[in-house]
Amino acid sequence: xxxxxxxxxxxxxxxxxxxxxxxxxxxxxxxxxxxxxxxxxxxxxxxxxxxxxxxxxxxxxxxxxxxxxxxxxxxxxxxxxxxxxxxxxxxxxxxxxxxxxxxxxxxxxxxxxxxxxxxxxxxxxxxxxxxxxxxxxxxxxxxxxxxxxxxxxxxxxxxxxxxxxxxxxxxxxxxxxxxxxxxxxxxxxxxxxxxxxxxxxxxxxxxxxxxxxxxxxxxxxxxxxxxxxxxxxxxxxxxxxxxxxxxxxxxxxxxxxxxxxxxxxxxxxxxxxxxxxx
Amino acid sequence: xxxxxxxxxxxxxxxxxxxxxxxxxxxxxxxxxxxxxxxxxxxxxxxxxxxxxxxxxxxxxxxxxxxxxxxxxxxxxxxxxxxxxxxxxxxxxxxxxxxxxxxxxxxxxxxxxxxxxxxxxxxxxxxxxxxxxxxxxxxxxxxxxxxxxxxxxxxxxxxxxxxxxxxxxxxxxxxxxxxxxxxxxxxxxxxxxxxxxxxxxxxxxxxxxxxxxxxxxxxxxxxxxxxxxxxxxxxxxxxxxxxxxxxxxxxxxxxxxxxxxxxxxxxxxxxxxxxxxxxxxxxxxxxxxxxxxxxxxxxxxxxxxxxxxxxxxxxxxxxxxxxxxxxx
Numbered sequence: 001x002x003x004x005x006x007x008x009x010x011x012x013x014x015x016x017x018x019x020x021x022x023x024x025x026x027x028x029x030x031x032x033x034x035x036x037x038x039x040x041x042x043x044x045x046x047x048x049x050x051x052x053x054x055x056x057x058x059x060x061x062x063x064x065x066x067x068x069x070x071x072x073x074x075x076x077x078x079x080x081x082x083x084x085x086x087x088x089x090x091x092x093x094x095x096x097x098x099x100x101x102x103x104x105x106x107x108x109x110x111x112x113x114x115x116x117x118x119x120x121x122x123x124x125x126x127x128x129x130x131x132x133x134x135x136x137x138x139x140x141x142x143x144x145x146x147x148x149x150x151x152x153x154x155x156x157x158x159x160x161x162x163x164x165x166x167x168x169x170x171x172x173x174x175x176x177x178x179x180x181x182x183x184x185x186x187x188x189x190x191x192x193x194x195x196x197x198x199x200x201x202x203x204x205x206x207x208x209x210x211x212x213x214x215x216x217x218x219x220x221x222x223x224x225x226x227x228x229x230x231x232x233x234x235x236x237x238x239x240x241x242x243x244x245x246x247x248x249x250x251x252x253x254x255x256x257x258x259x260x261x262x263x264x265x266x267x268x269x270x271x272x273x274x275x276x277x278x
Numbered sequence: 279x280x281x282x283x284x285x286x287x288x289x290x291x292x293x294x295x296x297x298x299x300x301x302x303x304x305x306x307x308x309x310x311x312x313x314x315x316x317x318x319x320x321x322x323x324x325x326x327x328x329x330x331x332x333x334x335x336x337x338x339x340x341x342x343x344x345x346x347x348x349x350x351x352x353x354x355x356x357x358x359x360x361x362x363x364x365x366x367x368x369x370x371x372x373x374x375x376x377x378x379x380x381x382x383x384x385x386x387x388x389x390x391x392x393x394x395x396x397x398x399x400x401x402x403x404x405x406x407x408x409x410x411x412x413x414x415x416x417x418x419x420x421x422x423x424x425x426x427x428x429x430x431x432x433x434x435x436x437x438x439x440x441x442x443x444x445x446x447x448x449x450x451x452x453x454x455x456x457x458x459x460x461x462x463x464x465x466x467x468x469x470x471x472x473x474x475x476x477x478x479x480x481x482x483x484x485x486x487x488x489x490x491x492x493x494x495x496x497x498x499x500x501x502x503x504x505x506x507x508x509x510x511x512x513x514x515x516x517x518x519x520x521x522x523x524x525x526x527x528x529x530x531x532x533x534x535x536x537x538x539x540x541x542x543x544x545x546x547x548x549x550x551x552x553x554x555x556x557x558x559x560x561x562x563x564x565x566x567x568x569x570x571x572x573x574x575x576x577x578x579x580x581x582x583x584x585x586x587x588x589x590x591x592x593x594x595x596x597x598x599x600x601x602x603x604x605x606x
Contacts, residue, residue: 093575106482232482
């Protein structure tokens with residue numbers, strides 16, 4: 001059962017010490033090919049991709065997850081958007097560019113045992129004890145790679161911390177979590193759900209009230225701040241939601257979400273638009 | 279081929295107009311249970327007209343009771359059906375044998391006698407053929423939009439014969455393979471072929487639950503890759519590939535290396551599935567054929583095709599290929 005109180009950070013944001021309680025629910029939107037329980041927290045994604053991330057070098061075991069479903073959707077949609085532009089820049093085959101507009105992914109919903117020794121980036125403590133450049137605007141620096149983050153996670157790893165809690169650069173609510181090393185032993189195996197999701201980039205003139213039209217990045221201007229998602233097994237999604245393990249609880253099974261940070265007066269109602277059945 | 283033609287379409291929708299409540303329920307039950315069809319009930323002519331008007335060109339077949347509440351509504355019901363649901367098959371179901379010959383000239387595709395004890399099996403079978411006809415008409419519409427020629431028209435007054443259906447099956451699949459990735463009509467055609475169960479659907483809900491080696495086995499089937507070829511790619515024997523796919527672990531000296539290589543192969547096949555628009559039927563082409571134009575620039579395997587590239591280069595080529603794919 002999801003509870004906000006299980007992700008423990010200093011509410012005054014003075015201290016960087018943080019931890020996750022036993023039983024806390026986490027979400028990871030991952031490849032449909034590698035989404036089994038044995039694969040979800042092993043941290044191997046960077047070793048496969050051989051690319052650096054916000055808080056990892058290519059060979060450092062790291063798992064990126066979140067405590068909010070919309071964070072996962074927004075993060076992956078943003079990376080899809082960048083991936084299309086990168087593929088065009090790199091002159092990748094036409095089918096690869098077109099194929100990068102639509103991904104089938106899988107949202108893994110799982111509970112973990114207690115994870116202590118985490119560092120909360122959005123705190124005075126981080127700025128004071130680790131790197132004074134990490135504060136305010138830099139915490140949600142929009143690019144995936146940023147030198148101060150590299151220095152920061154290197155120090156955090158040297159201190160043998162378990163990972164970093166940080167606000168998403170793509171969504172203003174919830175937390176992202178980078179877990180270091182193989183954390184498979186923290187997985188509580190009695191609760192593990194797989195929810196397939198269709199993610200699509202859309203063109204600028206996509207009507208949010210309609211199902212997404214085919215989008216060709218060689219013809220259409222891609223929407224630079226929003227993308228479309230559908231949980232393709234709505235019954236399964238409802239079952240997990242009714243079990244109290246989806247946050248935000250009233251996120252619809254399909255809709256369009258921002259992948260930029262915004263202020264929402266009514267959350268999550270204002271964070272998902274064009275709610276309609278798939 | 280017989281099985282392909284006679285398998286049940288998925289998600290068929292029909293309208294059943296019938297004034298006798300118990301008969302109506304028995305017809306709905308027969309269709310829902312036997313062939314999993316969604317049925318709209320029309321107990322009156324007014325409801326029938328409203329249903330056909332409200333959901334224009336949506337239904338695959340329409341069952342028409344010729345006489346409703348002692349009035350011959352058959353001719354009018356056929357007129358409305360032809361106008362509002364031009365693709366749907368029109369099946370007249372009547373207890374008056376004398377009405378049967380009238381129905382065909384007025385636009386019915388088939389007529390069936392309502393027998394005193396009920397003839398549900400014959401009714402189900404005829405409706406099933408009607409659904410196949412309705413879908414065939416929709417398929418032909420998309421085929422024609424793709425400039426497909428050489429296919430017969432499907433005029434009113436008769437259900438599909440086997441030869442015509444085989445022709446439609448072959449031609450529509452051929453056009454779907456040619457246009458399905460690049461053309462909106464092609465994609466619509468594929469959706470219809472999926473409803474007809476003539477096109478493989480990637481079942482992501484089942485796929486995600488498989489262990490990685492089960493996923494690899496599925497992907498290799500989609501790509502139509504033989505064990506011999508996979509063994510060469512992974513630098514091992516066909517027996518070791520068999521064991522790996524069955525058990526998820528290797529039984530060789532370099533088990534870890536083999537498992538890692540097999541997981542890389544899964545990633546490469548996953549890439550092919552994605553650029554195939556998650557249509558497994560396109561994977562064979564992307565696996566086998568040289569560069570699939572148009573392309574901004576060639577990929578490492580573009581001159582020979584991925585299968586030959588990996589087969590000739592073995593694990594080194596697989597590693598290079600996986601890195602290239604992940605490089606963007």
